[in-house]
Amino acid sequence: MRPLLEIARLELRRLWRSRAVLALLGLSLAWMFATPHVLKSDGTPDGARELYVHFSLGGAFALTLIALASSAASSLSRERDEKRLQLTLVRPVRFFAVALARTIALVAVGAANLAVCAVVLAFSADTAIRCSRVVSPVMISPRAEAELMYDEFMKDPETPPEVKKTKKSVVLRLLTQKAVDNYQSIAPGETVSWDFGEVPGADSSRLAVRLRFTNDFDMREEVRGTFVYGGLSGVVSNITQAVVKVPLVRNGEEESPGAPAPRLSFTNAGETSLMLRPRRDINILVEEDSFAANLVRAYLELVSIMALVIAFAMLLGAGLGRSVAVFTCISFIFASVVSGDIIEQYPDQLETDRIDSIGLAITRAVQFVSRPVASLRPLAALSSDEMVEGGETAQVFALDFLLVPLVASLLCGAVMTRKKQ
Amino acid sequence: MSSILALKAVSKTFSDFWLRPTVKAVDALDLEVRKGEVFALLGPNGSGKSTTIKMILGLIEPTAGEISLFGMKPSCIEARRRLGYLPELSYLHPFLTARETLSYYAGLCSLDRKTASSRIDELLEMTDLAAAASRPVGTFSKGMARRVALASALIGKPEFLILDEPTSGLDPVSTDEVKTLVKTLAADGMTILMTSHLLADAGDVSNRVMILDHGRCAAEGDVAGIKGSLEEYFLSKISQRREFKVAPFLTGGAA
Known part of the structure; x- marks a missing residue:
């Protein structure tokens, strides 16, 4: 344990005395304070908070992540190039502990930096709101729906012959994508309903319905009508906002105890048909927790993602030269961020040629392994006042903060044993 | 033997x-x-x-x-x-002082703080570096750096x-x-x-x-x-x- 602490302390001293910590903190704070003045929100407290979370905290996180990942990628490789590493490795120290201690030190710096930014956010934005758990309609999975559609789709004479020759797995993937985006049309005067199953906290918490019409084209819909959920109801009349929250209030009808979970129904009172994607566009929001508690959970997830990237960068530095390791690490972060957009640009693999198919397969693999970095789910949830679930935070923390850095450090140890010092 | x-x-x-x-x-x-x-x-x-x-x-x-x-x-x-090892060049961390350098290697040898402290004092005395113990080793001459490296090699009493x-x-x-x-x-x-x-x-x-x-x-x-x-x-x-x-x-x- 003592050697581990000494190596971590050495790394912290290096970062502190080279003024890297202060430079990172200064840049992060400058970014946090500058973005609200440079970027303008829609003028509402919600919009300002979204801007703070998404751009200020998100930007500070990206800055911290890239700086510390570069530092991690060069940490072992620089010491090896300068021959200092051998003086540590000839001591009674396990090789993996050398990598683990450095990872711990860099994660500690990142966590402290992000904590300062989170405190700035908490004092700058309007945080007197409560965050909500998001409940989606209970539907069969898009994959299952795709499998149900498959036979019919292949028998359809309008399906192009080249599609019929394509592998089943590829067609299923495309149909799954289509199932996620399946639209439901609600005619004027029509009433439709969706099953949300048992909504946890439905009896005691305040509920709302959220309609979200945002898509790639930022399309907004005119929506007028009434939602009814058991003894609760809400009226919506909106033509301006892309995201509409409709509070549900008691409508005087009593619910019988022990009755099955109610369905959420909607009656379209508008003059045009309403198009929405049930899997994406409609949710019940259950008010749960304070913004501060949500921020703490989001913070823990962001620090865990940081630990994951730092551990990966450290592994690169253990096996590769300094410049190659840093370049590979930064490229991987960049690829993880853009891979989703690349796949969105080529949604239909059938239309692409062989080279494109290979590129897409590689991009999908990158996207798969870099999901935590690419999605940045905690920031997205925090900016839209959604609950960062405690269970999810615990899972991310256990995997990305504890397990992955430990395994990566063990691999670093194995690589250092093989690597010529 | x-x-x-x-x-x-x-x-x-x-x-x-x-x-x-x-x-x-x-x-x-x-x-x-x-x-x-x-x-x-x-x-x-x-x-x-x-x-x-x-x-x-x-x-x-x-x-x-x-x-x-x-x-x-x-x-x-x-x-x-x-084992103790003195490499061909000293390869010290330039941002550490002589005392911190010895303390780092004492920590790697899992010496407790009391033993480490007394051994560091003895080695600084032995290598005639006591007066420069609080200076960063990056400012040392080659001979002084060599003596710090030698003291580091001896800290674990090999x-x-x-x-x-x-x-x-x-x-x-x-x-x-x-x-x-x-x-x-x-x-x-x-x-x-x-x-x-x-x-x-x-x-x-x-x-x-x-x-x-x-x-x-x-x-x-x-x-x-x-x-x-x-x-x-x-x-x-x-x-x-x-x-x-x-x-x-x-x-x-x-x-």
Whole structure:
């Protein structure tokens, strides 16, 4: 344990005395304070908070992540190039502990930096709101729906012959994508309903319905009508906002105890048909927790993602030269961020040629392994006042903060044993 | 005397990226260092001294043969606990002070704070660095940095000390101080393996000497016993010395 602490302390001293910590903190704070003045929100407290979370905290996180990942990628490789590493490795120290201690030190710096930014956010934005758990309609999975559609789709004479020759797995993937985006049309005067199953906290918490019409084209819909959920109801009349929250209030009808979970129904009172994607566009929001508690959970997830990237960068530095390791690490972060957009640009693999198919397969693999970095789910949830679930935070923390850095450090140890010092 | 270190038919061949062998740095080397002796590895640049040392330290794996350090593999933690190492250059962290440097290596040896503190004071005193203990080692002269590195090698109170060219780059006074220190440590019973390309350095302090040439043992024995071989070897090396042909433009000739 003592050697581990000494190596971590050495790394912290290096970062502190080279003024890297202060430079990172200064840049992060400058970014946090500058973005609200440079970027303008829609003028509402919600919009300002979204801007703070998404751009200020998100930007500070990206800055911290890239700086510390570069530092991690060069940490072992620089010491090896300068021959200092051998003086540590000839001591009674396990090789993996050398990598683990450095990872711990860099994660500690990142966590402290992000904590300062989170405190700035908490004092700058309007945080007197409560965050909500998001409940989606209970539907069969898009994959299952795709499998149900498959036979019919292949028998359809309008399906192009080249599609019929394509592998089943590829067609299923495309149909799954289509199932996620399946639209439901609600005619004027029509009433439709969706099953949300048992909504946890439905009896005691305040509920709302959220309609979200945002898509790639930022399309907004005119929506007028009434939602009814058991003894609760809400009226919506909106033509301006892309995201509409409709509070549900008691409508005087009593619910019988022990009755099955109610369905959420909607009656379209508008003059045009309403198009929405049930899997994406409609949710019940259950008010749960304070913004501060949500921020703490989001913070823990962001620090865990940081630990994951730092551990990966450290592994690169253990096996590769300094410049190659840093370049590979930064490229991987960049690829993880853009891979989703690349796949969105080529949604239909059938239309692409062989080279494109290979590129897409590689991009999908990158996207798969870099999901935590690419999605940045905690920031997205925090900016839209959604609950960062405690269970999810615990899972991310256990995997990305504890397990992955430990395994990566063990691999670093194995690589250092093989690597010529 | 019991053996501290034993190398049996140890070879090391370096390979390129495609695993094609490029250089055979050490070739079927047998070596034994016994408890309490000062053993010197002598040889010119590129003779395989540093590669041999790195294999003994477990920093690189031999291609063939066996290395036994305290009866264990060099990569074994317990073997490394009983070892001290001074590299050819000091390789110190320039942002640490002398005291912090020693404290860092004491921590790596898992010494408790009290023992570490008293040992650091003793070593700073011994290496005449007490007055400069709070200065960053990046501001030290080469001789001072060398003394910090030596103190770092001794912080864990090793039974076996490996000194890779300990007098390299030092002035005559500092060289003499290092030699005196080596003699003192040897007199206290410490086993020492040192490398050098200077016969005078090795001859002054060591009990036994091995001459390495192209990774092979050219001669081995006690200093007095193989003095003839040593002189013959170095004379042969001098006779084979490279003649540098001076580029004409340096002497005013045609470019």
